[in-house]
Amino acid sequence: MTFWERIYFPAILNGMRITFGHLFRRKTTVQYPEVKREFSDIYRGKHVLKRDDEGRERCTACGLCAVACPAEAITMVAAERKPGEEHLYREEKYATVYEINMLRCIFCGDCEEACPKEAIFLTKEIVKSEYERGKFIYGKAELVEPSDPARRIDISKRQTPEVLAFKKNKKFKHNK
Amino acid sequence: MENSFIIDKLYKAFDQDILKMDTSSDVLSFIIASPVVHDVISFLKNDENMNFNFLTDLCGIHYPDRGLPLGVVYHLHNLTENKRIRIKTFVTMNEPKVSTVTDLFSSANWMERETFDFYGIIFEGHPNLKRILNVEYMDFFPLRKEYPLEDPTREDKDDRYFGR
Amino acid sequence: MLASFILVLSLLVAMYSTLIERKVAGWFQDRHGPNRAGPWGLLQPLADGAKLFFKEEFMPLSADKFLYILGPSLTMFIALLTSAAIPWGPDLIINGAAYPLQVADVNIGILYVFAILSIGVYGIMIGGWASNNKYALLGAVRASSQMISYELAMSLSIITIVMMTGSLSMREIVAQQQGFNWNIIYQPLGFLIFLICAFAETNRAPFDLPECETELVGGYHTEYSSMKLGFYLFAEYINMFISGAVMATLFLGGYHFPGLDKLGLSPNVFAFVSFMVLFTKITLFGFIYMWIRWTLPRFRYDQLMKLGWKSLIPLAILNVVVTGVVILLNQ
């Protein structure tokens, strides 16, 4: 230690100068409930079960997401599509029950990646807290996106440019 | 330091007790008979040509199908020449006893306790061999293959849908 | 009447100091600080107070019941006592009679303040001991040894003032500092020592060892809940306020400000303005307290002792000797 360090004051005054400088600086705080901080486009928040352009559910209940889930939070029950339900479900199989236990879920995004039917995506929305544990079992009512085209959830930013380009030019095999 | 040099020296010193040697893996590894494992590690640490002075890792392993199911794996590191070596030793289920290396490496203390905690391998001469991570009153060794992973009290899961 | 006014003032100031402290801390740290309770968080102290008041009164089973309650009450009581000797302003003229803005002009005002300060530690010690908790006890022990050690240097630094002014009365000391004749100009070292000791006596960072959170959880008040805790926390702010007042009175000219008496104000307005001057000075000290707290790391127990005994006391003695010599030469 030099003499100046030994007598405390230069360092203390220096420190006080720094903190004083911050006194009048613009505050970094984002006043959360009123102002929302910008989320990244690929933020992994609440899930959504997408519908296709015609408003049919894309999920085919293959179960890959449930297998891929490290938290074992996804449960589904598959059923065969009956004639006359083509306007509801895109594939021949669909999930009658699709539940995600949001308390178990760790939002790792593995389900989104595992899905071969671009049915499940994570969104920028956050999952709200609740008073009861039971309310965290999100069923299809909470997960499936609204069929109203105006209230669709845009997930195009989560997809790679390659996928987007592909979608523009080609028809999906399963979109027939 | 060449592999062959280590192999020569080790075989010269412990010819009978080296059960297996593996040079194909990323790290030169030996399987040593359990009674001499302390001597081997002591030799590796203290011999001036070997000088493996750093115990990188120590952990247990359990092969339920083998004759000697419980194993201890040591990873040693010669920091001056940057050479790693892996020593393994296996013991029976009934008498899982290996002599401790805490006298050589202080770091082995907790790692051996952890191995005891997980696999029930008893390190003879360890100063304080008791459970470290789990609760004291636990009556099984959880990482042995026969014990399940899951907490049996969990209620909000239905196993039928996961295909595990 | 004046006494009750001062009492209410101290309580009010202490209440709002808690808010100001949190706000200032926020501003130093690029945050806003409390702003949800009322506009700009102005109702925050009331919320805290009401909450503390309606919190469960908790008494540890193994505590010494009487002393456990005595501790915080004593702290609060002693903290409020000090303000009596401080001259808050020049005389107020009501119906031709002069009323001094001072509760009691004791001829040994400094010593009175000092005596009260020196027994201020009892509340902390008793409370810390009575909780029957090791952290609390450690906090109490730290508090007592810290107080005793820093009192010495503090009194030595006051002695120089007494030597210069030749009086123990606060009022007279203030009177002598009229204009810009402030003691700080003649006694910078004494002021510095007093300032440091004041930090230590009020248990503020960097000397907040008796309650330092990261080491002793809550220190002496670890076991206290509800209003008893409130008393302890309040007392700290009252102590800050009072020590600021003492420092302003002894070193910064009290309620005097250069040029103020030449403005030709009517006596009562002058008294009020003077009082505001003193109050501003106290606020300044309060700000410095907070500024330091949110800037510096805290000392270690033994380093604190070393600083007190090996640096401050020798310096203070030197200061006394130098002052004595200068006074002698001037005579």
Added chain:
Amino acid sequence: MFTQYIFHFLSIMALFSAVMVLASKKPIHSVLFLTLTFFSIAGHYVLLNAQFLAVVHVIVYAGAIMVLFLFTVMLLNLNHDERSPKPMWVNIMAFIAGGMLMLTLIGIFRGYDIQSAQDPMTTQIGLVKNLGKILYHDYLIPFELSSVLFLTAMVGAVLLGKKEQI
């Protein structure tokens, strides 16, 4: 008279707390009662128009010495100790010593003429200026000698304290 009542109150408090110092079970309580005694005595000083003495009494005894006592008692944690019963001869000795002190006091007060005492409020001896004058004029040498004595005692105490560690 008002001061009379205060005097009585303070005296009773002083005596009561002095007795409680001996009687209370916990050492901490004893120390606190001792502090209370000092405060009552300080009050008496004020009644005698000796504010300086009162305040110094508070600062020195209550503020410093008793804090140290309290500090030590807290650290030693004598709370739970079982004080072994003292041997008989200690009790007898204590009784004799105490009795002799009492006899002496009685002897002194018997010869004291209360009427000749001055009215305390008229004396100015307790005020700082007078006290200072007396101490530094009339009794300068005894005063300085006593301070040297204290210094010696302090050095001795430090030496003893050091010795303990060796």
Added chain:
Amino acid sequence: MQKETPKYNKSEPPEGYTAPGIFATTFDKVIGLARKNSIWPLPFATSCCGIEFMATMGAHYDLGRFGAERLSFSPRQADLLMVMGTIAKKMAPVIQQVYIQMAEPRWVLAVGACASSGGIFDTYSVLQGIDRVVPVDVYVPGCPPRPEQIIDGFMKVQELVANESLRRRYSAEYKELLEGYGILK
């Protein structure tokens, strides 16, 4: 699937919120408002969520805006027990002890998947949700939750605090709830 609705732990809904019962005196409301703005949390941060809690205390989110930056590490002084991170079975008695030491009124916020339900750690050593040992008022999902979510949960607690009757803590239901957890005071 209806009949196989999973059974959940005994975590009663905080009845001050669901059962209208006995509140809404003006006095209760005022005190509720005061308490709401002066919640001193006891951060029981064991793992990842603790780091996000630090972020919540930091300048970007500033929990201090809600009057909650005065962390009280002593349970006596705390109003809200924020459990953040995995609670192993070894830790369970500790957390219960801390809860018992807290002075009434007290609330519990389970932050993150691990504290609420065990999360991915469905193992022999992890407690599957702290509501097995202490009554939980609000659950915050996420692993770890974003600071936004923590603040969201905190505001839920505030809502609860503001609407709670002063007498709730003396009610028989509350005693029963505590007895259900083996906590008696």
Added chain:
Amino acid sequence: MTDILDDKQYTTLNLGPTHPATHGIFQNVLTLDGEQIIDAEQTIGYIHRAFEKIAEHRPFYQITPLTDRLNYCSSPINNIGWHQTVEKLLGVKTTKRIDYMRIILMELARITDHLVCNSVIGVDSGALTGFIYVFQEREKVYEIYEEVSGARLTTNMGRIGGFERDLSLKAVKKIREFLDHLPKVLHEFEKLLMRNRIFMDRTIGVGPISGERALNYGFTGPNLRAAGVDYDVRVMTPYSSYDDFEFIIPVGTQGDTYDRFCVRQQEIWESVKLVRNALENLPEGSFHLDVPQFYLPPKEAVYSKMEALIWHFKIVMGEIEVPVGEVYHSVEGGNGELGFYLVSDGGRTPFRLHFRRPGFIYYQAYPEMIRGGVLSDAILTMSSMNVIAGELDA
């Protein structure tokens, strides 16, 4: 009186597990003489989560989220270390672009880890403000993580054989902004603490350990380097093309708290340089390996090609063909050598996976380091060792 002095009354003080400075999870039972520490006994395992047992039940890619939670202050290092371990087992070699991207993210992670540690030393010594200043910078790193992987803390970043997506332009911009702004804040932080005598008094000579003892105790990382041994996995066994870059390994002399603080601080500066270098020299190329057996086929292929769909199913189900064997791979984690000992029997899950957690190994030395110090020293020593609970208890 003498017998009281002779047989000294030692107090036992229970530090933790809920003590503020133990950050939740360690219990230290201290034997105190006054405030001086005579001895300490540790209890750990308060958040033991059985990582190694879970790992035996999960396919390889699902272990990545587990590694997040080891040293959660620097999860990308753990993620990438695990991926490299599997790559080593599979025998695939990554390209330069992947390596450089990994270096960028790992060094950012190291910065965040060290920032947390050093600012927490500040907090524990009573200076809260510096902590808040540097945490604002940490938020920026979180934003970068979010841009790269979609999460703030537990990133689940990258895949076996590369990354799940390329560095976006926004991410690169954010990294550059961060690199430009960080030095200012770091300077401020250092001015607040580093040469302040109060802080120096608090830390110099506190909790020292000699290089020899440190090695014997299995210290690695900044704590070992503070004791004067320049062992760094990044240099000793270069992985992920670290040998393309030049950087200084800061070493201390005393192994005390101040040295640990300074070493970490210096490493932040070196990491800043490394990130900048890696970003400037980032080669063109693919962000993932083209190994259809292990790396998920691109989504557009899954949607249209049968073959890709089959691969996709196989990989997600975990049915990839893994060679039988065992590997040990280590990376320089935030706290030191983070090792993965992976034994595979060819199944869909590891047969045995052992994490060499540096925190677990060096925390044993804590009693020896604090013996003779006072209570305050014990607390600063603990925070300067940067023991992360997730890593300690696994």
